[in-house]
Amino acid sequence: MEYSSDFLSQILNSMSEHIAVINEAGDIKYVNERWNAFSSIQWDDSYSLFGENYLSVCDKAALEGDEFGEAAGKGIRSVINQEGSNFYLEYPCGVNGQQRWFMMRVTPFELGNKRYFVLVHQEVTERKLAEEKVNALAREDSLTELPNRRAFDEFLTLEWQSGCSSNDVITLAILDLDYFKYLNDSYGHQAGDMCLIKIGKQLREFMEGRDGMCARYGGEEFVIVLKGVTLSQAVDTLSDLLVQIADLKIANENAPNNSYLTTSIGVAQIIPNEENRPEDIINKADSMLYKAKSLGRNRIMYSS
Numbered sequence: 001m002e003y004s005s006d007f008l009s010q011i012l013n014s015m016s017e018h019i020a021v022i023n024e025a026g027d028i029k030y031v032n033e034r035w036n037a038f039s040s041i042q043w044d045d046s047y048s049l050f051g052e053n054y055l056s057v058c059d060k061a062a063l064e065g066d067e068f069g070e071a072a073g074k075g076i077r078s079v080i081n082q083e084g085s086n087f088y089l090e091y092p093c094g095v096n097g098q099q100r101w102f103m104m105r106v107t108p109f110e111l112g113n114k115r116y117f118v119l120v121h122q123e124v125t126e127r128k129l130a131e132e133k134v135n136a137l138a139r140e141d142s143l144t145e146l147p148n149r150r151a152f153d154e155f156l157t158l159e160w161q162s163g164c165s166s167n168d169v170i171t172l173a174i175l176d177l178d179y180f181k182y183l184n185d186s187y188g189h190q191a192g193d194m195c196l197i198k199i200g201k202q203l204r205e206f207m208e209g210r211d212g213m214c215a216r217y218g219g220e221e222f223v224i225v226l227k228g229v230t231l232s233q234a235v236d237t238l239s240d241l242l243v244q245i246a247d248l249k250i251a252n253e254n255a256p257n258n259s260y261l262t263t264s265i266g267v268a269q270i271i272p273n274e275e276n277r278p279e280d281i282i283n284k285a286d287s288m289l290y291k292a293k294s295l296g297r298n299r300i301m302y303s304s
């Protein structure tokens with residue numbers, strides 16, 4: 001069955017993707033209506049790039065510091081030079097002041113001994129936003145809405161990497177609520193949950209204006225990373241936090257040490273280097289926490 005060029009062009013124009021075809025030199029030889037419509041929103045009514053060289057457009061963007069322009073130019077050239085059979089790239093694009101995401105796919109074809117390349121730009125904003133949401137949820141503790149252990153591990157690993165070159169000291173505090181089991185047993189799991197939410201709020205407030213992060217490490221354990229502070233500054237400020245938590249006067253009347261909830265804190269400080277690892281500061285702070293617990297709780301112990 002033969003198709004007229006009108007028939008084929010109607011099909012291409014009915015597609016929601018923005019389609020352009022370039023030759024081996026990168027010259028744009030065809031664009032569909034969606035491409036034109038999108039170009040007119042992005043630039044102006046008359047400009048569609050038709051007749052221009054797409055590789056030059058990418059190179060120009062790259063020169064202006066656009067990393068996606070650079071990646072697009074490299075990827076398209078890799079297909080033209082037959083280093084890869086196809087290429088795709090997801091990239092952000094501001095449209096009417098809104099951030100949108102697109103995926104560009106490059107696929108080659110041959111016609112009359114000439115090689116051409118189809119560039120298909122498909123909008124993927126909805127999927128990208130959904131992915132961002134899932135990623136954010138995977139790093140958040142659903143009860144306290146604090147970053148969770150995964151987020152903390154990622155943060156500490158990144159800080160360690162940058163600390164290895166900057167030689168900046170990292171302070172880690174591990175907080176463990178005292179006799180929390182008694183609180184649960186006395187007032188129920190629901191009350192325990194409410195208490196963890198309150199502690200989460202307190203830690204968020206504590207971190208305001210400070211460089212670092214706090215997270216729920218698990219159960220009734222929380223972590224705080226502080227940057228740019230000396231050990232004595234960290235101990236002073238964390239001692240205040242210890243008092244603030246006690247001042248919440250969360251009832252824990254059956255606890256062996258106090259009639260309201262207290263916390264124990266272990267603090268450690270390390271300058272990251274090639275020989276040490278994030279686990280080292282965790283282990284150090286953890287052993288300080290153990291010491292604080294064994295010395296009677298409701299206290300802070302630290303190690304440089």
Ligand SMILES: Nc1nc2c(ncn2[C@@H]2O[C@H](COP(=O)(O)OP(=O)(O)OP(=O)(O)O)[C@@H](O)[C@H]2O)c(=O)[nH]1
Binds near residue numbers: 178182190293
């Ligand atoms: N309500 C509530 N309880 C939790 C949650 N996660 C952990 N817990 C409770 O936290 C308690 C921790 O108990 P333990 O590890 O014995 O520690 P503790 O009673 O705080 O005693 P010390 O740490 O030795 O001072 C357990 O009763 C857990 O069930 C949570 O998300 N919600």
